[in-house]
Amino acid sequence: MQTAEIRRRWLEFFGGRGHTVVPSASLVSDDPTLLFTVAGMVPFIPYLTGLVPAPYPRATSVQKCIRTLDIEEVGKTTRHGTFFQMNGNFSFGDYFKEGAIGFAWELLTSPESAGGLGFDEKDLWVTVYHDDDEAAQIWRKTAGIPESRIQRRGKADNFWHTGQPGPGGPCSEIYFDRGPAYGAEGGPEADENRFIEIWNLVFMQYLLSDVRGKTDFDIAGDLPRRNIDTGMGLERVAFLKQGVDNLYEIDQVRPVLDRASELSGRRYGADHGDDVRMRVVADHVRSALMLMADGVVPANEGRGYILRRLLRRTVRSMRLLGVEDPTLPELFPASRDAMHTAYPEVFTDFDRISRSAYGEEEAFLRTLAGGTSILDLAVGDTREQGSSQLRGDTAFLLHDTYGFPIDLTMEMASEAGLSVDRGAFDRLMAEQRARAKADAKSKKQAIADLSAYSPFRAAGETTFLGYDYLQAEATVL
Ligand code: ATP
Ligand code: MG
Ligand code: MG
Ligand code: MG
Numbered sequence: 319m320q321t322a323e324i325r326r327r328w329l330e331f332f333g334g335r336g337h338t339v340v341p342s343a344s345l346v347s348d349d350p351t352l353l354f355t356v357a358g359m360v361p362f363i364p365y366l367t368g369l370v371p372a373p374y375p376r377a378t379s380v381q382k383c384i385r386t387l388d389i390e391e392v393g394k395t396t397r398h399g400t401f402f403q404m405n406g407n408f409s410f411g412d413y414f415k416e417g418a419i420g421f422a423w424e425l426l427t428s429p430e431s432a433g434g435l436g437f438d439e440k441d442l443w444v445t446v447y448h449d450d451d452e453a454a455q456i457w458r459k460t461a462g463i464p465e466s467r468i469q470r471r472g473k474a475d476n477f478w479h480t481g482q483p484g485p486g487g488p489c490s491e492i493y494f495d496r497g498p499a500y501g502a503e504g505g506p507e508a509d510e511n512r513f514i515e516i517w518n519l520v521f522m523q524y525l526l527s528d529v530r531g532k533t534d535f536d537i538a539g540d541l542p543r544r545n546i547d548t549g550m551g552l553e554r555v556a557f558l559k560q561g562v563d564n565l566y567e568i569d570q571v572r573p574v575l576d577r578a579s580e581l582s583g584r585r586y587g588a589d590h591g592d593d594v595r596m597r598v599v600a601d602h603v604r605s606a607l608m609l610m611a612d613g614v615v616p617a618n619e620g621r622g623y624i625l626r627r628l629l630r631r632t633v634r635s636m637r638l639l640g641v642e643d644p645t646l647p648e649l650f651p652a653s654r655d656a657m658h659t660a661y662p663e664v665f666t667d668f669d670r671i672s673r674s675a676y677g678e679e680e681a682f683l684r685t686l687a688g689g690t691s692i693l694d695l696a697v698g699d700t701r702e703q704g705s706s707q708l709r710g711d712t713a714f715l716l717h718d719t720y721g722f723p724i725d726l727t728m729e730m731a732s733e734a735g736l737s738v739d740r741g742a743f744d745r746l747m748a749e750q751r752a753r754a755k756a757d758a759k760s761k762k763q764a765i766a767d768l769s770a771y772s773p774f775r776a777a778g779e780t781t782f783l784g785y786d787y788l789q790a791e792a793t794v795l
Contacts, residue, residue, distance in 0.1 A: 319430070321556040321570045322659055325380050327433060328405045328550075331425050332378035337407055340379045345401075345612045346621065353621055354384040358406030359520075359547045365410050366522065366545050367484060372410035380405050380552060382608060382661075386624055393597035396557070396564035397514055399571075400628065401605035403552040411543030416456050418519045418546045422492060423461040426517075435555065441495045443467045443505050443513060447476040447488030453521065457490070469505050473533035478520045478547075485541055486526045492517040494558055514558065517550040566597040570656045575600035577652040582639035595635040602628040602635075603649045604657065610671040611663045616678045627723060629678050633686070634726055646679045647672070682721070689720030693727070697734045706735070710742020717743075718750070 333339045343361040345354050352360065358381040365372035381404050391398035407421060426442065428434020444463060446453040448470040457463045470476075479486030493506040493513040501512030522545040527538035553565040560568055566575055575586060578599045584592045606628045609621070616626040629646070636645045650672050658665040696712040708731045716722035728738050 319559040332407045337376040337378035338374040342382045358404035358549045375412035377408045392601045393594040405550040409546035419456045443493040445469045445471045445491045450488040453490050469507050485522045487522040490519045516554050520547040566600045571600045573652045573656045574603050598635045602632045603653045607653045708738045710739040713743040714746040
């Protein structure tokens with residue numbers, strides 16, 4: 319089943335059950351406290367918190383997302399993309415647990431011939447919040463899931479809140495068992511690689527009076543209107559339905575991976591290190607393409623810096639695969655062709671996108687050449703001094719003058735058998751940040767009152783602004 323077909327079935331299923339189909343918002347979130355849209359619910363935050371009355375009781379979407387927090391997982395786990403699509407269904411004071419569980423179960427287990435996704439019931443496990451007996455009971459009753467495939471988990475995994483006093487509630491997650499070839503028995507609690515999380519159902523039912531941390535909060539009582547927020551990973555369902563091993567091998571991603579393999583002459587599946595690099599390339603090219611389609615341009619800070627980092631990691635990975643010539647002119651069209659049916663803008667805007675991407679690659683290749691000779695000299699000096707650790711100020715110079723991200727320096731140093739004095743590097747970075755902050759502060763005071771950008775701030779509401787966990791995901795780089 320193609321990714322586009324799963325998406326179509328999703329929208330048809332929820333659209334046919336009273337949900338207003340809402341198009342994906344931009345990856346560049348309207349919310350000034352978030353760098354990117356990190357979940358399907360982000361565009362609905364004002365309705366979910368009750369700040370703005372929802373214009374419909376039920377909605378559904380397939381939302382483009384970026385999670386930079388997952389960048390280190392990419393290519394190593396089977397299931398994390400920096401870009402992915404989250405299918406969501408939402409209820410604003412309308413149906414609650416029974417409705418959400420019923421819909422999820424029906425869509426997942428209805429036969430393909432009846433418009434469903436055709437999963438075998440026996441392959442599905444669920445988790446519930448440890449004292450959410452109500453949800454466990456509904457799973458047994460509505461879905462007929464035996465107690466042995468319902469696991470109870472605590473606050474860290476199965477309780478959602480914004481990080482601020484306000485709405486919160488238990489979650490229930492649905493997992494697919496890939497079978498003994500992928501790991502030990504014991505359900506999702508034991509192994510999240512064998513048991514793949516596909517869908518998270520959030521039941522917003524409590525008012526939290528105080529939140530001191532992810533797992534430390536007080537429940538003041540019940541919300542007057544209870545909401546449902548769910549997110550299903552489109553790529554995860556696609557890779558399970560397509561019978562491939564991981565999300566980099568689905569129809570929307572694999573063509574880029576294959577192009578990387580052709581260009582490098584390295585066969586996918588022959589060497590683990592090479593495979594990870596090809597998967598990183600396939601993931602990052604797609605994320606960069608989608609970010610650029612939403613107007614992000616490479617830069618030294620903010621969103622543009624994350625895009626720059628994705629592009630540079632791609633180029634760097636291709637070099638590690640042995641390709642020294644520019645590669646983006648080969649890789650970007652492959653991603654465009656795999657994505658344009660769902661997102662026509664990647665086709666219509668391709669000239670603009672590709673010009674900017676290819677220019678970035680050329681500049682980086684020049685930088686890389688300059689930085690590599692500095693690094694080579696420093697490696698020689700370090701060895702001569704009988705040390706195995708590259709100096710922090712060298713790493714800082716490479717970062718500051720040659721645009722080498724620290725992980726690139728560390729990777730290149732380790733190829734030469736050296737570590738990097740990370741402590742000294744971090745101190746120099748902190749000093750630089752402090753200087754930049756002082757500088758920005760004096761400029762900001764002179765130019766603008768930033769609160770004007772946020773209607774929510776202007777309204778004096780702060781309930782969701784500290785959306786800590788989402789924000790942490792978006793800004794961790
Ligand atoms: P995981 O534990 O696997 O990192 P999560 O619990 O962080 O996932 P949620 O925040 O619950 O994910 O997001 C809802 C759904 O979105 C998940 O059930 C999953 O199917 C999908 N998803 C989350 N992160 C990614 C990602 N980086 N790439 C692809 N799909 C993702
Ligand atoms: Mg995660
Ligand atoms: Mg999870
Ligand atoms: Mg989850």
